[in-house]
Amino acid sequence: MKLSPCSNALNGILEIPGDKSISHRAVILGSLAKGTTKVTHFLTGEDCLRTINAFKLLGVDIEVDNTTLYIRSNGLSHFKEPKEPIYFGNSGTTARLMLGVLSGLPFFTTSYGDDSLTSRPMDRVIIPLEQMGASINGRSDASYLPLSISGGGLKGVQYVLPVKSAQVKSAILLASLFAEGTTEVIEPTPTRNHSENMLKAFGADITIEDTISITNEPLTATDVFVPGDISSAAFFMVAAAIVPGSNLTLKNVGLNFTRTGIIDVLTEMGASISISNKQTISGEDFGDITISYSKLQGIVINGDIIPRLIDELPIIALLATQAEGETVIGDAEELRLKETDRIEAVVEGFTTLGAKVKSTKDGMIIEGNAVLGGGSVNSYNDHRIAMMYAIASLITQKEVVIDDVSSIAISYPNFFQDLTSVCS
Numbered sequence: 001m002k003l004s005p006c007s008n009a010l011n012g013i014l015e016i017p018g019d020k021s022i023s024h025r026a027v028i029l030g031s032l033a034k035g036t037t038k039v040t041h042f043l044t045g046e047d048c049l050r051t052i053n054a055f056k057l058l059g060v061d062i063e064v065d066n067t068t069l070y071i072r073s074n075g076l077s078h079f080k081e082p083k084e085p086i087y088f089g090n091s092g093t094t095a096r097l098m099l100g101v102l103s104g105l106p107f108f109t110t111s112y113g114d115d116s117l118t119s120r121p122m123d124r125v126i127i128p129l130e131q132m133g134a135s136i137n138g139r140s141d142a143s144y145l146p147l148s149i150s151g152g153g154l155k156g157v158q159y160v161l162p163v164k165s166a167q168v169k170s171a172i173l174l175a176s177l178f179a180e181g182t183t184e185v186i187e188p189t190p191t192r193n194h195s196e197n198m199l200k201a202f203g204a205d206i207t208i209e210d211t212i213s214i215t216n217e218p219l220t221a222t223d224v225f226v227p228g229d230i231s232s233a234a235f236f237m238v239a240a241a242i243v244p245g246s247n248l249t250l251k252n253v254g255l256n257f258t259r260t261g262i263i264d265v266l267t268e269m270g271a272s273i274s275i276s277n278k279q280t281i282s283g284e285d286f287g288d289i290t291i292s293y294s295k296l297q298g299i300v301i302n303g304d305i306i307p308r309l310i311d312e313l314p315i316i317a318l319l320a321t322q323a324e325g326e327t328v329i330g331d332a333e334e335l336r337l338k339e340t341d342r343i344e345a346v347v348e349g350f351t352t353l354g355a356k357v358k359s360t361k362d363g364m365i366i367e368g369n370a371v372l373g374g375g376s377v378n379s380y381n382d383h384r385i386a387m388m389y390a391i392a393s394l395i396t397q398k399e400v401v402i403d404d405v406s407s408i409a410i411s412y413p414n415f416f417q418d419l420t421s422v423c424s
């Protein structure tokens, strides 16, 4: 796709589509709970549709009406063994959370993913799930998809997370709903806590302190409102901060503390940003974010903030190219294990566009005040990389050609319509 520089500032109001992490969890918990769960402002991105399809194969009735879902389930004891393998597509969240569910179900399943997902590590969830008693087979000692599971007969465990991963934490918590006894999860660095919040809302027997403790009480269906995805909003926050004259208001964006690292970074860099109309539903904060163009300063981003902005780091790299001075990102080695190696994908494209960005083992060093030229960049079929280069094209001097933008439908199907609506 060819994108020409935008001569206009970005102005107006945008309703950001539903949060991807919360949408996945609404399908999962709505399917595990007995009764009807209505989900509003659901994200109909490809990844979340994979989670719906997985539960349809397990026999759950899920009706999709635009961004509203009706999940009608008889509860987890009524699931049926699927006759075909379950396809997780490109979605790490579907894969890792579903492996937790499938480990609990007393039958045989096989599952697989696309090329990208097939090379992402699954041993991080398989190790604790095997400790709980699941029998799982696959390549390299069950480290990668495709995987086959003979589920059931699980027991609670105590598990200290060795990786900063909400997906691993969530896989264990979901498996615990089928396990005898109590399961305890300890995370040395906090990660997004949507599973814990939603489990509480569905009536799970869960206590959330330094240790998360959970036992296998049945869940009760409840309605879920999905706030806007701050990871999607981030593209427009950065666009408004770097395109002179811009002022955008992003409505009903999720403001859960475990996800708002991008707001902290923008604030520390000197952006003009404010929050209004803050509300909380089922433990999830959300509100309106207003942000306008301002002069920015380079900063250091590392430590405990990283899980609070992990998916925003590619777009933060673009922000950093426009700041005064250097920005150093560290402790973000997880970026190498996403849909593509996001450190190398960012360094490669920015080098083409004329910015000075260097990769390190666990992050990157970005020189500010960059004048971006144009050129051909590769998204490596990664939605966040493709959207980042689309936003970069707003400030380049010449045309940017992105090899393929179809991956954007994974998390933000209407991205270009929304961009056009505020950029004209």
Ligand SMILES: O=C(O)C1=C[C@@H](OP(=O)(O)O)[C@@H](O)[C@H](O)C1
Pocket (backbone or CB within 6 Å): 020, 021, 022, 093, 164, 165, 166, 167, 168, 170, 192, 310, 311, 334
């Ligand atoms: O739990 C989730 O919904 C997610 C957790 C994060 O992954 P990790 O748990 O692998 O860090 C994040 O990158 C991903 O986009 C969504």
Ligand SMILES: C=C(OP(=O)(O)O)C(=O)O
Pocket (backbone or CB within 6 Å): 020, 047, 090, 091, 092, 093, 094, 311, 338, 339, 384, 411
């Ligand atoms: C890493 C991401 O998602 P997942 O792990 O679910 O593929 C993402 O959305 O940036």
